[in-house]
Amino acid sequence: MSSSKTDKFQYHDYYVIDELLDENHLLARQAVRDWVKQEVSPIIEEYSDKAECPTHLFKGLAEIGAFGPSLPEKYGCGGMDEIAYGIIMQELERGDSGIRSMASVQGSLVMYPIYKFGTEEHRKKYLPKLASGELIGCFGLTEPDFGSNPAGMITNIKDDGDAYILNGAKMWITNSPVADIAVVWGRDEVGKVRGMIVEMDWPGVSAPEIKGKWSLRASVTGELVFEDVRVPKTHMLEVRGLKGPLSCLSKARYGIAWGAVGAALDCYDSALRYSLERIQFDKPIGQFQLTQKKLAEMITEITKAQLLNWRLGTLANNGKVTPAQISMAKRNNVAIALDIAREARQIHGGMGITNEYPVMRHMMNLETVLTYEGTHDIHLLITGHDVTGLNAFK
Amino acid sequence: MNILVCVSKTPDTTAKVDFIGDAKKYNEEGKQFIMNPYDEWYALVRAMELKESNGGEVTIINVGPASNDPILRKGLAIGADKAIRVDAEDTDAFFVASQIAAYAVDNGFDLIFCGKETIDYNGSLVGSMVAELLNQPFISYASKMEYTDGTAIVNRDIEGGIEVLKLKTPFVLSAAKGLAEQRIPNMRGIMMAKRKPLDVIPAVDAGSGLSIEKFELPADKGSVKMVDPNDMDELVRLLHEEAKII
Numbered sequence: 098m099s100s101s102k103t104d105k106f107q108y109h110d111y112y113v114i115d116e117l118l119d120e121n122h123l124l125a126r127q128a129v130r131d132w133v134k135q136e137v138s139p140i141i142e143e144y145s146d147k148a149e150c151p152t153h154l155f156k157g158l159a160e161i162g163a164f165g166p167s168l169p170e171k172y173g174c175g176g177m178d179e180i181a182y183g184i185i186m187q188e189l190e191r192g193d194s195g196i197r198s199m200a201s202v203q204g205s206l207v208m209y210p211i212y213k214f215g216t217e218e219h220r221k222k223y224l225p226k227l228a229s230g231e232l233i234g235c236f237g238l239t240e241p242d243f244g245s246n247p248a249g250m251i252t253n254i255k256d257d258g259d260a261y262i263l264n265g266a267k268m269w270i271t272n273s274p275v276a277d278i279a280v281v282w283g284r285d286e287v288g289k290v291r292g293m294i295v296e297m298d299w300p301g302v303s304a305p306e307i308k309g310k311w312s313l314r315a316s317v318t319g320e321l322v323f324e325d326v327r328v329p330k331t332h333m334l335e336v337r338g339l340k341g342p343l344s345c346l347s348k349a350r351y352g353i354a355w356g357a358v359g360a361a362l363d364c365y366d367s368a369l370r371y372s373l374e375r376i377q378f379d380k381p382i383g384q385f386q387l388t389q390k391k392l393a394e395m396i397t398e399i400t401k402a403q404l405l406n407w408r409l410g411t412l413a414n415n416g417k418v419t420p421a422q423i424s425m426a427k428r429n430n431v432a433i434a435l436d437i438a439r440e441a442r443q444i445h446g447g448m449g450i451t452n453e454y455p456v457m458r459h460m461m462n463l464e465t466v467l468t469y470e471g472t473h474d475i476h477l478l479i480t481g482h483d484v485t486g487l488n489a490f491k
Numbered sequence: 492m493n494i495l496v497c498v499s500k501t502p503d504t505t506a507k508v509d510f511i512g513d514a515k516k517y518n519e520e521g522k523q524f525i526m527n528p529y530d531e532w533y534a535l536v537r538a539m540e541l542k543e544s545n546g547g548e549v550t551i552i553n554v555g556p557a558s559n560d561p562i563l564r565k566g567l568a569i570g571a572d573k574a575i576r577v578d579a580e581d582t583d584a585f586f587v588a589s590q591i592a593a594y595a596v597d598n599g600f601d602l603i604f605c606g607k608e609t610i611d612y613n614g615s616l617v618g619s620m621v622a623e624l625l626n627q628p629f630i631s632y633a634s635k636m637e638y639t640d641g642t643a644i645v646n647r648d649i650e651g652g653i654e655v656l657k658l659k660t661p662f663v664l665s666a667a668k669g670l671a672e673q674r675i676p677n678m679r680g681i682m683m684a685k686r687k688p689l690d691v692i693p694a695v696d697a698g699s700g701l702s703i704e705k706f707e708l709p710a711d712k713g714s715v716k717m718v719d720p721n722d723m724d725e726l727v728r729l730l731h732e733e734a735k736i737i
Contacts, residue, residue, distance in 0.1 A: 120560075121681055123561065124564065127565075128677065135673075162677040163678070
C-alpha cells in the first residue's frame with residue numbers, strides 16, 4: 098500500500114488544459130513540483146505533527162523563486178506572468194497549505210504592497226532581500242475585533258514630527274513571530290487607512306505566537322502588538338484608504354484560488370491510487386459505484402476549478418480581472434478542495450485519518466483557507482453585491 | 492573553458508511502456524517526457540559548476556525534432572548558455588554521435604559531457620562514439636571530476652571500488668551518480684532561458700544502416716506462491732517442475 102512517505106503524486110489534467118499554458122508555465126510547475134517532492138513531502142507530516150514551522154524552507158522557497166515571482170526582475174524577482182504565479186502557488190499547496198501561505202504572504206502581502214505603494218527607495222531596500230529570503234515579512238490588517246470588517250480597525254498612528262506613533266494590535270498574522278518586517282495598516286488622525294513598513298526590531302513591536310491551532314500546523318501564526326512604536330515618515334506607503342490593503346488581498350486570494358486546487362489534486366491523487374490498491378470483497382474499492390461516484394465528482398470539480406483558474410489567470414495577465422471575479426474563484430476552489438479532502442478521507446477509510454496519507458492534513462489546513470483572506474460567506478456576498486449592485490454588508 | 496553537454500529526451504520514469512508500428516517504435520502518445528536524469532542531474536550540473544569556477548560557456552546539444560525543445564529550454568533554465576538542436580530523428584546511437592561530433596569539430600570544446608546512459612534504451616553508446624569520432628579519450632561512469640589548468644582527475648566507479656584517472660583536456664566523459672547534485676531551475680532561470688539562443692541546425696549525413704526490428708516486453712510476472720517453510724520438498728518440486736530453474 099502506498100503512503101505519503103514516498104510522494105507518488107501525479108498530475109491530473111482531464112481537459113488537457115496544459116495546451117493552454119506556455120513553456121514557462123510548464124517549466125515552473127515542474128520545478129516547484131520537484132522542489133516540493135524533494136524538500137516538503139519528506140518532512141511535512143513531522144512538522145505538522147509537532148506544530149512547528151519548517152523555517153529552513155524559507156531559503157529554499159527563495160531559491161526557487163517563489164517569493165514575488167511576478168514582480169520585476171530588476172528587484173530580484175521573477176518577472177513572470179500571473180498564470181506562472183498561480184501555478185507556483187498550486188504546486189506549493191499541493192505540498193501543504195502552510196508552505197503556500199509562507200510564500201503568498203511574502204509575495205502578495207509584503208512584496209506586492211512595497212512594489213505597488215512603496216517609494217523607489219523602499220523597493221530597492223526591501224524587495225531584493227525579501228525575494229532572496231534574507232528578510233521575512235508579514236502583513237498586519239486583521240485585528241482581534243475586526244476580521245471581515247477591516248474598516249473598523251482601531252490600530253492608529255499619530256503625527257509626531259518626522260515620525261508617526263503607532264499603537265494597536267493585529268491578530269492571525271502568518272509569519273509574524275519569525276518576521277523581520279511587517280506591512281501594517283492603521284488609521285491616521287483624519288481617519289484614513291494608511292500603510293507603513295515596520296521593522297520588527299523597533300522598540301514597542303512584539304509578535305507573540307498563537308498556539309493550539311488544529312490547522313496550518315506547519316505554518317507559524319502570531320499577533321502583532323504595537324506600543325508607542327515610532328515609525329519614521331519615510332516608512333509610509335503612498336496609498337490612502339482600504340483600497341491599499343484590499344488590492345494586496347486580491348493578489349493573495351488569486352494565489353489561494355490556484356493553491357486550493359493543488360490541495361484538491363493531492364487528495365484526489367491519493368484517493369484514486371488508494372482506491373485501486375485497496376481490496377475489499379475481493380476487488381479494488383475503486384470498482385464499487387459509490388467510490389467511483391466520489392472520484393468522478395472530485396475530478397469534475399477539479400477540472401472546473403482548473404478552467405476557472407486558467408481564465409482568471411488570463412484575465413489577470415491582461416489586467417482585466419476584477420476583485421469580484423477573484424472572490425468567486427477563491428470561494429469556489431477552496432470549497433471544492435475541502436469537499437474533496439473530506440471525500441478522499443472516506444475513500445482512505447481508517448488510514449485516511451493518519452499521517453500515512455496527506456488528506457487529513459490537507460482537510461484541516463483547508464478549514465483555515467476557507468475563512469482566511471475573506472471568509473467563504475463574505476466572498477459570496479461580494480458576488481451578490483457584484484451581480485445585484487446592492488451591498489449586503491451595510 | 493567551453494563545455495558541450497549532450498542531453499536526451501526520455502519518457503518519464505512513471506510512463507507506461509508500449510509500442511506501435513509492429514512493435515518497432517515506442518508509443519509516445521500521451522506520455523510525459525523529461526530530460527534524461529543522468530544528462531541533467533550529473534552531466535549538466537557538473538558542467539555548470541566547472542563554468543562557475545573556471546569561466547567559459549556551457550552549450551547543450553540534442554538530436555531530435557522540435558518536440559524536444561522543452562528539454563533544451565529546461566537545460567537553459569538550469570543555466571546552460573546556449574542550446575543546439577540538430578533537426579533530425581535520433582534513429583540510432585551512431586547517427587546521434589555523428590551529429591554531435593560534427594558540431595563539436597566545428598566549434599571546439601574543452602570537454603564533452605553526457606550521461607552514462609539514457610534511462611529508456613540504456614545504450615551507453617553515444618559518449619564513446621563521439622570520443623572515437625573526435626579522436627579523443629573517453630571516460631565512462633565518472634562519479635567525481637576535479638579540474639585544474641587543463642588537467643582533470645576523474646573517479647570512475649568500477650566493480651568493488653574506484654579507479655582514479657588523470658588526463659588532459661579535451662576529452663569526453665559520461666556522468667554517473669555522484670558527479671554532481673540535481674539543480675532545480677528557479678523562476679529567474681526559467682525567464683532567462685527564454686532569452687537565450689536555441690539554434691536549430693540541419694543534420695549531417697551519417698547513415699548507419701541500423702534499424703530496429705522489434706521490441707518485446709518481458710513476460711508478465713507470475714503470481715506469488717507461498718510455500719510452507721518446513722516443506723522443502725515442495726519448494727524443490729516447484730523450482731524444478733514449474734520454474735524449471737533447477
